[in-house]
Amino acid sequence: MRILLDKFSKSFGATKVIEDMDLNVGSGEMLALLGPSGCGKSTTLFAICGIHRPTSGRILFGNRDVTSLSSQERNVGVVFQSYALYPHMTVAENIGFPLTVRRMTAAEINKRVAEIAALVHIDNLLDRKPSQLSGGQQQRVALARALIRRPDVLLLDEPLANLDAKLRLEMRSEIRRLQKETGITAILVTHDQVEAMSMCDRIAIMKAGEIVQIATPSEMYNDPRTAFVAGFLGNPPISFLTGRAKQGAFALDDGGLKLPLAALSGIPDGTALTLGIRPEHFGIGGDVPVEGKVTFAETQGRENLYDVVLPDGSALRSIQPARSDVKPGDSVRWSLDSKAALVFGEDGRRL
């Protein structure tokens, strides 16, 4: 089912958290609301599930206006960051709770609980209490509880934040599998760009209550609209150089680097610019050589990560296939891939 936020605004007292936000999530789509903490992504989620009421604007599920409906009337499934399992109920009671409060018969509830428990692979834990489960198992219970009533929308609020690294990887694909199998429209709130990129069809990246860009993960990675977006996506993160426009090229202030860029035609000389270079675009195989000194080297197994300081003091990051010939303190002459370089104006907008 399609979800539409239309000029949605939310303020708490005098504090405006979100103003005039428009968001359209297609039916069966999984969308990530990505942003740093305090950007309003959880507020948006809580407004969609009805815990918070919008200050103004509309929220539509399909063609139904649910703005003034309470949570109880909205038919949404939510997985909370803390899972919010009911500690005094068994796993089966937790999962069946949305049906219990609808006064369905016990037989029907048991049947549906067994079905959904099998789907999330916890059918052997139904008699346990939440305190007797591991984090990953609790996560699955929370998912099952959100899904059992076949909601119009599945909302996930930082669902992986409390899991360890290995389990996080596993649950990432698990949640995506469930979402695809059930064909449910889902919104994932996260501050982790890897989660957003790996799990979702599209990402809406938020900053200070506004959506900066909505795009598919690869579009957003390759074609960020602002420096903020470019900086938020990618691991290890992009590195930025500050300089000025000079005859259709980006030049560092000390003149140590000059990078002709098509995007800079027509930009007056002397305009302050920021150049974004992703680590994989600096190293071997670029077209513009850069000299610098390695200050930091990190072995990640398959790849090595290097920090290189240029003569003017600014730093570039490089990721390369594992090699053992470069150590911190070495002077290197590596090259930039000028076609992949991203250039941003002073206001952070991409040029």
Next chain:
Amino acid sequence: MIAPAAIMIFLFFLMPVGLTAIFAMTSMSTATGISGGVWQVTQGAVNRLEGDMPALAEGIAQPRFVVDEEGLAALEALKLKPGYVIELRAEHVGEVFPSRREAERVIKALKDRPSTREVKQISDLFNRSVLNTRFESREALVRSLEKLGFKLTPEERDKVATATYTGWVWTTDNFRMIGNSPDMAQIFLNTAFYVAVTLLLFNVSYALFLAVTTHYMPPTTASVFRAIWLLPRITPVVIYVLMWKWLTWDNGFLSLLMGQFGVPPKNYLLDNSYNAWFFVILINGFIGASMGMLVFSSAIKAIPETQFHASEVDGASRWQQIRYIILPQLRWPILFVTCYQTLSLLASFQEIHLSTRGGPGKATEVWSLAAFHTALNNYTGNLEYGLGAAMALVLVVVGLVLSLIYLRVFRYDTLISKPLIED
């Protein structure tokens, strides 16, 4: 660090309970005193002996007359006719007369013919009655009785000694008395009624109602409500009860109000036993509700807010939220409040003492108040320490038994079970 705790428990719990138990096994009262006693044939002792030894009881109640050397010496000192002494010593020494009449018949028959006035004078000298005589030891009492001609078996001696002893003795009669007396049964029922109704209606249900309703209020409004319900608890109890009395006195608020409708003024508190119970339960309930309210409120606050959010999006109405989310998680606080308030209601009597004093009649007399009245403060002035201590001991035992039952009913073991986390 066991020693300090053990000392505290000993000093402040075991010792009082132990002393209570010791007193409970005695017959101490104002009449017996708390130190030793003497042996005295009082009218009460005679009454006690009447059942088993009617002849003896009647005998020792009557005056006895014995012609002995002591009496003869006294007679000589009176300097009447010397013939009296000579003849009595020669003919009658050692004789015992069960009544004054018989003694006087013998005296009158003396050869020197004493006048009627002298007969009376002489017979007085031989009066050896034991009624109201104090004996410092049991032997002195027995000796004296034997001198008077009462032939007692050792068994009968025991009985007489027990009946005439004025000090306290070890006894289990207090418990027999508590078990058999219909008055005690009535007080017991009063207590059960008072504790059960106050606990269920106010200390738990009403407290829960307040906690849940204030939970759904905006914080400021909730604080105001809670503060209002704390007032009965923080007002000094004497003043608090005085306000209730002012409400219910025959020239108090209720009477004034009802007077507007032509109802004659009356004391609503002590008018009849229904009213008395009504007000006693309100007075105690309003105090008790505040504690439950605070405990339950903070317990509800301790439930993570996301559980309320989750239950809302799961479709639970407010009532279902209370039924499925709040109440099950209040099991431990409810157990605590029930247990604590049962004990405190069982033990506290000051509100009743200040308001109805157990009246009208003994309609609102509860166990702890009755124990207080029996042992420390009553109208007749005979304070029965032993019986009062026995009543207090019964209260301790009832409290312990009830606590154990509560723990079982609320399945305490499941409340403290450890989680078993595995991956």
